[in-house]
Amino acid sequence: MAELQKKNGIPPIQFGEEVTGAETLLRCLILEEVEYIFGYPGGAVLPIYDSLYGSYFKHILTRHEQGAIHAADGYARATGKPGVCIATSGPGATNLVTGIATAQMDSVPLVCITGNVAQSLIGTDAFQEANITGITIPITKHSYFVRDIRDLPRIVKEAFHIATTGRPGPVLIDIPKDVANEKAPFTYPDKVEIRGYRASLVPSDKEVQEFVKAVSEAKRPVILAGGGIIAAQAEKELRDFAEKTRIPVINTFMGLGGFPGTHELSLAMPGMHGNYTANQALLNADCVIGLGARFDDRITMGRTKEFAPKARIVHVDIDPAELGKNVDTAVTVAGDVKSTLAKAIPLAKACESEAWISQLKEWKEQYPYKYKKDGDVLKPQAVIELLYNSTDGEAIVTTDVGQHQMWTAQYYKFKHPRSFISSGGLGTMGFGFPAAIGAQIAHPDRTVISVVGDGGFQMTNQELAIVSQYNIPVKVAIVNNQCLGMVRQWQELFYDNRYSQIDLTCSPDFVKLAEAYGVKGLRAHTPEEAEAVWAEALAHDGPVVVDFRVAQEENVYPMVASGNTLDQMELGDD
Secondary structure (H helix, E strand, O other), X not given: OHHHHHHHXXXXXXXXXXXXXXXXXXXXXXXXXXXXXXXXXXXXXXXXXHHHOOOOOEEEEOOOHXXXXXXXXXXXXXXXXXXXXXXXXXXXHHOOHHHHHHHHHHOOOEEEEEEEOOHHHOOOOOOOOOOHHHHHHHHOOEEEEOOOHHHHHHHHHHHHHHHHOOOOOEEEEXXXXXXXXXXXXXXXXXXXXXXXXXXXXXXXXHHHHHHHXXXXXXXXXXXXXXXXXXXXXXXXXXXXXXXXXXXXXXXXXXXXXXXXXXXXXXXXOOOOOOOHHHHHHHHHOOEEEEEOOOOOHHHHOXXXXXXXXXXXXXXXXXXXXXXXXXOOOOEEXXXXXHHHHHHHOOOOOOOOOHHHHHHHHHHHHHOOOOOOOEOOEOOHHHHHHHHHHHHOOOOEEEEOOOHHHHHHHHHXXXXXXXXXXXXXXXXXXXXXXXXXXXXXXXXXXXXXXXXXXXXXXXXXXXXXXXXXXOOOOOEEEEEXXXXXXXXXXXXXXXXXXXXXXXXXXXXXXXXXXHHHOOOEEEEEOOHHHHHHHHHHHHHOOOOEEEEEEXXXXXXXXXXXXXXXOOOOEEOOOO
């Protein structure tokens, strides 16, 4: 903390000094080593913003509260640190709800600070009053309503502790205006003690021994590595364990980057739009080792009895509520995957699975991701391949939700954790672009690419103002098929080509839109143009929007239709 204060010129904090609730909040954030705040002011948070005036904090004024929370989310996912956002009462607070739910579903640590009307007005339907703590109870790890300034330091300390320990998630602190204006001597607790909250981390020796025994007995094992690998910073342990045991690794959508996509043991992503080999591995494995994965319906297809029908399920998760929730398990370990693997590696031995690995290698060679090229027609898959090849897989890539999201997961081979940032559980359109802003702020020296659709981009494209104002060099790649692509694909396949309300041909000229914000705009219609404009975009030292005009009726394959099982994959028209 002392180094951070010296680096940023923060004056020493005087304990015992009488300060307002707003100043108390900011001092607490300093002690939690917060540097960036994303937010949008309003009447109920004016005391907080007045205290922010001239302060050390780097505040990013987004153009919508949803942009603020998605940017804080992107910052958190890119760093592992909690993201912080502020919104005013009423509509300001409720505009955070989608972002809070997004973070909750994907286990992202956020501390969301909202203002509220004075306590004397609570319950009177006062101007811009909303019960935001009540609204967010189902989508936060915890919500606080601050009634007394003397409770505020403890609440902030607890909020950061809850958000970042155990299974990470968002915490909301709602501060009435009278509490923000009230004064009290400043204090801050040294430690957190919350009755009933114990973030279990280290598994028991017995659990680890049972885990190792189950793995050692397998002849056709496969690891299903989820987002918990990344949250626990267990990528090294996973790689060491996989290489020592010679067990192939499947990364869930949220786990992409937790194990290198270029590794010989990588089987890529499973599920609805997963790799043929990954799905076959799950169907034929005799042991599926779930590490920080939820076994959600995009992998099991909701047909849990038919999922991995030949396998014993071994499940490691820091959240005991996930163990046995979606699939029947033979062995469970309630604990942090990093600690579990660290204790398991010395006990583990190489599995007798070379014949199994040989079979998987054969499937990988026979059924890779593929698409049909068509002369000068720019295919969306080719765009993602271009992004990957031009960056050697070293960029941080954020996505919105839809077809482009799946093509990115398929064709960009993520090598590192925290390099793929996408809304997995909630599937939030509008997430990708502001999340890229947060990721770029967190890593100013890395290439950050926001892959978005022409639909989702229009939900938060007002945040172009931020990248222009602060010269944040995010590269926006719009996979523009002039329609709601994933909806169109489902309507084609399951609704007899009845295209209902998916036409986006009246979207703005994205190049002119970018230029209106003072951002460089480029466009490509053909593979040749795509290479040229993308090279120009990467060479530019500021933000760029590239409008890739791709084939409109291209579908995402492989695909397992809803209600089917993993053995009922459609590999595509070819």
